[in-house]
Amino acid sequence: MPSSKAIKSFLPFVIVGVVAALTITIGAMLYRAKHVAAVTMSKEQTVAAQATDSVHARGSADAPVTLEEFGDFQCPPCGQLAGPLQEIEKDYGTSLRVIFRNFPFAIHEHARDAACAAEAAGLQGHFWEMHDLLYREQGNWSKIRDVQPLFTSYAGKLGLDLDRFEKDIDSEKVKEKVESDQNRGDALGVKNTPTIFINNQSVPSTSLNSTALRAAIDAALREKKGS
Amino acid sequence: MPSQSKSRAQRSTAIALPRGTVVVYAVVALISLAGLADATYLTVQNLAGETAVCGGSPDCFRVLGSVFSKIAGIPVAAIGSVAYFAVFTFATFAAFGYQRARTFLAVTVFIMFLSTLWFLYVQAFLLHAFCRYCLFSAAITFLLTGLIVATPRRP
Numbered sequence: 220m221p222s223s224k225a226i227k228s229f230l231p232f233v234i235v236g237v238v239a240a241l242t243i244t245i246g247a248m249l250y251r252a253k254h255v256a257a258v259t260m261s262k263e264q265t266v267a268a269q270a271t272d273s274v275h276a277r278g279s280a281d282a283p284v285t286l287e288e289f290g291d292f293q294c295p296p297c298g299q300l301a302g303p304l305q306e307i308e309k310d311y312g313t314s315l316r317v318i319f320r321n322f323p324f325a326i327h328e329h330a331r332d333a334a335c336a337a338e339a340a341g342l343q344g345h346f347w348e349m350h351d352l353l354y355r356e357q358g359n360w361s362k363i364r365d366v367q368p369l370f371t372s373y374a375g376k377l378g379l380d381l382d383r384f385e386k387d388i389d390s391e392k393v394k395e396k397v398e399s400d401q402n403r404g405d406a407l408g409v410k411n412t413p414t415i416f417i418n419n420q421s422v423p424s425t426s427l428n429s430t431a432l433r434a435a436i437d438a439a440l441r442e443k444k445g446s
Numbered sequence: 447m448p449s450q451s452k453s454r455a456q457r458s459t460a461i462a463l464p465r466g467t468v469v470v471y472a473v474v475a476l477i478s479l480a481g482l483a484d485a486t487y488l489t490v491q492n493l494a495g496e497t498a499v500c501g502g503s504p505d506c507f508r509v510l511g512s513v514f515s516k517i518a519g520i521p522v523a524a525i526g527s528v529a530y531f532a533v534f535t536f537a538t539f540a541a542f543g544y545q546r547a548r549t550f551l552a553v554t555v556f557i558m559f560l561s562t563l564w565f566l567y568v569q570a571f572l573l574h575a576f577c578r579y580c581l582f583s584a585a586i587t588f589l590l591t592g593l594i595v596a597t598p599r600r601p
Contacts, residue, residue: 231542235535238479242531246486253494295507361504424494 260419278316283443287318289404291412292353293327301354303429320400327411330364351436461543471541478533481586485526492521509577562587
């Protein structure tokens with residue numbers, strides 16, 4: 220039987236070892252729960268297989284590269300990426316088609332209202348104008364308690380029919396559109412925003428910056444040319 | 447010379463400490479675990495690319511997504527995890543009477559204290575935004591510093 224002195228000299232090593240093992244185990248478990256593995260859409264899940272009238276797309280339908288974004292208008296990283304994405308759209312011209320899907324998180328107080336505002340503007344053919352405006356003004360409306368009057372003023376700024384906009388924003392049609400996007404995101408395993416798919420292949424969250432996205436688009440273009 | 451070699455031997459081996467000092471080191475070790483949990487959580491969030499950190503708070507995102515959140519490509523949170531684990535290790539050994547661990551503990555906590563001051567300056571004056579996890583870590587580091595300063599130098 221080991222003496223108490225021997226136990227005492229081993230004990231700090233045991234305690235430190237146990238804490239190290241626990242930290243690594245819990246960290247790894249948390250990482251596995253949070254990490255979104257790369258996803259490739261099945262044939263039925265691709266944009267080409269979807270009804271095109273329900274899709275908000277910018278760019279040519281024949282573009283060799285399609286970038287599909289799942290975004291939340293109140294999410295700061297989405298707002299930060301909106302500007303670089305617009306630059307990318309301009310630079311790639313007819314080679315790129317961009318699709319936006321609503322994926323509002325409940326933790327963002329006004330995200331769902333913002334998604335409905337964009338969809339209501341979309342019913343008057345101005346989805347993308349409202350999309351750009353909401354991201355540009357994110358810092359302002361995110362902090363306000365009652366966002367509806369502000370969203371209506373945005374609609375006015377875009378020259379929309381305000382009576383129709385106010386009716387549409389609360390309509391079932393708009394809610395269904397937002398939910399439909401969200402269901403698609405859930406089916407694809409979207410956990411964070413922004414989540415981006417380039418030609419039906421998810422982009423790692425660590426590559427959500429202008430340089431990495433351009434590299435991914437270039438790679439998709441090369442692959443299309445090669446095939 | 448004999449007294450010098452005796453002091454060197456004392457530093458590398460365990461000696462008996464007063465109960466109060468042992469309690470202080472045990473408390474330091476326990477508090478450092480809270481810091482370790484905080485820093486490990488942020489490290490995992492960073493590595494997993496989670497963007498809804500701090501409940502999606504824009505201020506938090508501004509801090510955790512800033513250029514100051516990484517040093518040579520390594521997340522500051524990961525460096526924090528290593529630092530808190532080091533504090534836990536040194537405090538545990540110090541509580542068991544290892545003299546040299548006390549010196550390492552004091553040096554580590556001092557470096558963490560200076561780093562915390564720098565990151566508070568960055569949040570307040572360069573980013574104009576505060577991250578609640580970073581503030582929690584700062585509070586823990588200040589508490590650790592206070593405890594180490596208050597601990598008697600000699601057993």
